Amino acid sequence: MTDIQTPNGIEFSAAAKCYLCGGRLIAPGGGLYFGVRTPQGTKVDCRSWCKGLMLVTIEWLDSNGYVQLWPADKKMGLSHVKSLGVRALYSDAPGFSGDFLRATQWQDVYLVDIFNRLAPYGDAPMVGLLDKVAEEFDRAGIYTKGGYGGHGDVWNTEWLTYLEEAWYAEAYDIWQRAWARPDQEPILQSLMYAVAANVEQERDHDRFDF
Numbered sequence: 001m002t003d004i005q006t007p008n009g010i011e012f013s014a015a016a017k018c019y020l021c022g023g024r025l026i027a028p029g030g031g032l033y034f035g036v037r038t039p040q041g042t043k044v045d046c047r048s049w050c051k052g053l054m055l056v057t058i059e060w061l062d063s064n065g066y067v068q069l070w071p072a073d074k075k076m077g078l079s080h081v082k083s084l085g086v087r088a089l090y091s092d093a094p095g096f097s098g099d100f101l102r103a104t105q106w107q108d109v110y111l112v113d114i115f116n117r118l119a120p121y122g123d124a125p126m127v128g129l130l131d132k133v134a135e136e137f138d139r140a141g142i143y144t145k146g147g148y149g150g151h152g153d154v155w156n157t158e159w160l161t162y163l164e165e166a167w168y169a170e171a172y173d174i175w176q177r178a179w180a181r182p183d184q185e186p187i188l189q190s191l192m193y194a195v196a197a198n199v200e201q202e203r204d205h206d207r208f209d210f
Contacts, residue, residue: 005166007140010136016094020039020137021171050191053130058100059178067087072084094136112189115194118194120132137155
C-alpha cells in the first residue's frame, strides 16, 4: 500500500479524516437551522455530523488502547446522566484525539465532563465542536474558515481532492464501527447533556471545576 502524503507529514485524527470526507459519509440535510457545509460543499445536519465525529474519536481511542472505558452514570442535580467513566492510558494522540485525552486532565473522569470541557460556549456548541476538528486542517495550512455553517470556507483543492480519495475507505470503516458501538447511548447522552449546558451564556463557575 502506498504511503498517504499529508502536508508536512502531519498526522491527522480519525475525526479529522471523517470530517474531510463528511460529504460522502452523511446524507444531505439539516434544513435552515442545523445545516452546515461539508468540505465537498453539500449541506448536512450538524447534529448528526458532530455526534458521528465524537463517536469516531472514542472508537479510535478505545480500539487503539489509548483509553479505558466503563459504564458510569453521573448524578446531575436531581437526575442521573447515562455516561461512561474514562481513564487516559497514553497522552500522545494526533489532533482532536489528543484534545480529548488532555480534557481528562489525567484523572478518571466522566465522559460528560470531557464533552463539557471540549464544547465551546455559544449559541451552537455542536458547530463549535466541528470547528475544533477542522482546526487540524487550518494548522496544516490547507483550510481557512469562512462564515457560520461553512459558508465561505476555503480549501486547498488539490489537498482536499487527494486526501478525500486517500482517506475515504478508512473513514467509512471507522464511521460504521463508531455508529455500531454498543455503548452508543451513554456516549450520545453525555454529548447532548454537555451541549445543552454550554448553550447557556453565563456560568457561575469555571468550566474546568468539577
